[in-house]
Amino acid sequence: xxxEIELVATFADEEECVHAVGVLKxxxxxxxxxxxxxxxxxxxxxxxxxxPVRKFVLMGGIAGVLTGLAVTxxxxxxxxxxxxxxxxxxxxxxxxxxFELMVLFGGLSAxxxxxxxxRLPQFDPIAGYSEKFGxxxxxxxVECDEAHSAKIEALMREAGAEEVAHQDPRAQASVAx
Amino acid sequence: MSAHPQASARPIASEIIPGATGxxxxxxxxxxxxVLTLIGVVGFVVGVVTETEPHAWQAFLVNFLFFFGxxxxxxxxxxxxxLTQARWGGPGAYRLAESFxxxxxxxxxxxxxxxxxxxxxxxxxxxxxxxNPTWLNTPFFFAREGFALLALTLLDLWFIRTSQRVDVRQWxxxxxxxxxxxxxxxxxxxxxxxxxxxxxxxxxFDLIMSLAPQWKSTLFGAFFFAGAFWxxxxxxxxxxxxxxxxxxxxxxxxxxxxxxxxxxxxxAFSVFWAYTLFAQYIVIWYGDIPAETFFLVVRGALxxxxxxYTMYTPWMIPTWTVPLLVWVLPFVVxxxxxxxxxxxxxxxxxxxxxxxxxxxxYVLVVPSITPxxxxxxxxxxxxxxxxxxxxxxxxxxxxxxxxxxxxxxQVLEAAEE
Numbered sequence: 001x002x003x004e005i006e007l008v009a010t011f012a013d014e015e016e017c018v019h020a021v022g023v024l025k026x027x028x029x030x031x032x033x034x035x036x037x038x039x040x041x042x043x044x045x046x047x048x049x050x051x052p053v054r055k056f057v058l059m060g061g062i063a064g065v066l067t068g069l070a071v072t073x074x075x076x077x078x079x080x081x082x083x084x085x086x087x088x089x090x091x092x093x094x095x096x097x098x099f100e101l102m103v104l105f106g107g108l109s110a111x112x113x114x115x116x117x118x119r120l121p122q123f124d125p126i127a128g129y130s131e132k133f134g135x136x137x138x139x140x141x142v143e144c145d146e147a148h149s150a151k152i153e154a155l156m157r158e159a160g161a162e163e164v165a166h167q168d169p170r171a172q173a174s175v176a177x
Numbered sequence: 178m179s180a181h182p183q184a185s186a187r188p189i190a191s192e193i194i195p196g197a198t199g200x201x202x203x204x205x206x207x208x209x210x211x212v213l214t215l216i217g218v219v220g221f222v223v224g225v226v227t228e229t230e231p232h233a234w235q236a237f238l239v240n241f242l243f244f245f246g247x248x249x250x251x252x253x254x255x256x257x258x259x260l261t262q263a264r265w266g267g268p269g270a271y272r273l274a275e276s277f278x279x280x281x282x283x284x285x286x287x288x289x290x291x292x293x294x295x296x297x298x299x300x301x302x303x304x305x306x307x308x309n310p311t312w313l314n315t316p317f318f319f320a321r322e323g324f325a326l327l328a329l330t331l332l333d334l335w336f337i338r339t340s341q342r343v344d345v346r347q348w349x350x351x352x353x354x355x356x357x358x359x360x361x362x363x364x365x366x367x368x369x370x371x372x373x374x375x376x377x378x379x380x381x382f383d384l385i386m387s388l389a390p391q392w393k394s395t396l397f398g399a400f401f402f403a404g405a406f407w408x409x410x411x412x413x414x415x416x417x418x419x420x421x422x423x424x425x426x427x428x429x430x431x432x433x434x435x436x437x438x439x440x441x442x443x444x445a446f447s448v449f450w451a452y453t454l455f456a457q458y459i460v461i462w463y464g465d466i467p468a469e470t471f472f473l474v475v476r477g478a479l480x481x482x483x484x485x486y487t488m489y490t491p492w493m494i495p496t497w498t499v500p501l502l503v504w505v506l507p508f509v510v511x512x513x514x515x516x517x518x519x520x521x522x523x524x525x526x527x528x529x530x531x532x533x534x535x536x537x538x539y540v541l542v543v544p545s546i547t548p549x550x551x552x553x554x555x556x557x558x559x560x561x562x563x564x565x566x567x568x569x570x571x572x573x574x575x576x577x578x579x580x581x582x583x584x585x586x587q588v589l590e591a592a593e594e
Contacts, residue, residue, distance in 0.1 A: 092462045
């Protein structure tokens with residue numbers, strides 16, 4: 001392999017960044033995108049499918065309902081509370097516990113799986129990240145060998161990049177513009 | 178008029194959304210609606226004159242509540258759109274919600290028919306309730322209902338008039354700014370929401386709850402207007418699905434995003450309806466006071482109580498069909514994105530949901546009058562068809578505007594994303 005280098009393009013405009021993502025995808029170039037805002041257009045352009053978090057929320061919710069059922073019915077069997085002529089296991093009030101535990105478990109699994117899939121916490125900056133991508137600029141980082149870098153840089157400039165910086169991918173930790 | 182400097186700077190022309198002039202309604206449809214109306218009138222008159230049972234009157238009350246709820250719910254949805262500054266469907270969504278508004282003034286007139294059936298419907302008319310004779314007596318009852326309905330009807334008409342003004346339509350059309358809606362509509366919409374809540378609660382307490390004067394549930398008013406709001410939503414969804422295939426290709430309702438939004442509405446407010454239902458149910462279940470539980474016992478709705486409660490009653494099947502159609506079915510079917518965007522699924526859920534809401538009104542009203550059996554017969558069917566006919570005829574002008582808005586090139590262009 002020839003020397004790897006990291007190209008970091010900066011975009012002032014969301015549309016230009018979306019356009020650049022499209023161009024890079026058409027040219028089969030692997031890339032990372034940084035966005036200062038949660039952008040639906042960018043997500044769509046990257047082609048990332050639906051988040052797997054939703055499946056965990058569903059599983060958490062179902063687990064919550066079952067836990068609520070087990071806890072209420074189990075404790076009622078273990079300690080019979082006979083009140084008002086109602087059956088020991090009476091479903092209507094248990095629905096509330098089942099519902100609340102569904103919300104609790106579903107919510108907690110959403111939070112936990114979000115951290116898991118977002119790979120948080122992340123203490124070291126991701127290669128190519130710069131503070132301006134947390135402020136008002138969009139960024140695209142591409143790792144490539146030097147032979148291709150000129151072509152990729154031209155593609156990104158054509159798409160509207162303000163600036164394309166060359167970085168050594170191994171010296172990323174010190175990046176802070 | 179509008180004190181909107183930016184709005185007046187942009188070109189305002191009356192042809193921004195074309196009027197309904199070019200829209201034709203099939204003559205056969207009008208004929209069918211007229212025939213249905215006539216069937217209803219005949220059935221009602223025959224029922225009143227020949228039957229000893231109050232079939233015609235109870236069917237009249239049920240259908241009044243249901244169809245008034247759909248029309249009024251629809252107007253309230255349009256009001257809610259303004260309150261939330263909704264522009265996801267452009268003027269098309271507003272016109273769709275307002276499609277049935279003309280039935281509201283007609284319902285105000287129909288309401289007075291109930292005056293003549295009062296002795297057959299409300300028990301306190303002939304046997305005054307000792308506890309509360311100042312509230313439940315004929316003059317005060319019809320005076321306050323009449324006043325409340327008139328106030329709401331006039332506010333609705335004012336709202337609709339403002340909502341269809343050119344500057345308001347223009348605001349709904351453009352999605353590329355963060356402007357607030359024009360001042361006039363911004364003032365009427367909250368007033369409409371408050372009046373809707375108050376008047377619909379009053380209608381629920383008086384017209385439905387006083388059929389069984391011993392029974393009370395504080396949340397009943399909210400339950401009734403949440404149901405009316407939802408019936409408006411499913412009527413919108415069904416209308417959109419029906420129009421989708423009948424209008425020019427590429428009309429607003431062929432958009433996936435519009436179907437998705439209507440599906441989300443249907444899903445969300447069905448859950449809200451179930452929430453208000455369960456909130457009342459659990460309180461009655463826990464309290465276990467005969468003065469409250471009898472309302473559920475008659476309908477076969479109380480389960481898990483002492484042995485007598487789970488007793489079978491003829492009302493059990495209609496009663497349990499209601500949450501099945503209004504909550505379980507929409508919840509299960511519309512949980513995913515795909516079914517929401519599939520017109521066949523959304524349309525079926527909406528259609529069954531409307532039947533469920535009608536059945537809900539039926540189950541709330543009729544068992545209080547005839548608790549021991551389900552009295553449904555041809556007279557009730559005829560009255561229902563009659564209301565459907567009147568409702569359909571009243572929907573024609575609003576529907577024309579909806580069709581115009583859903584096919585206008587400006588709307589389609591603005592709703593591109």
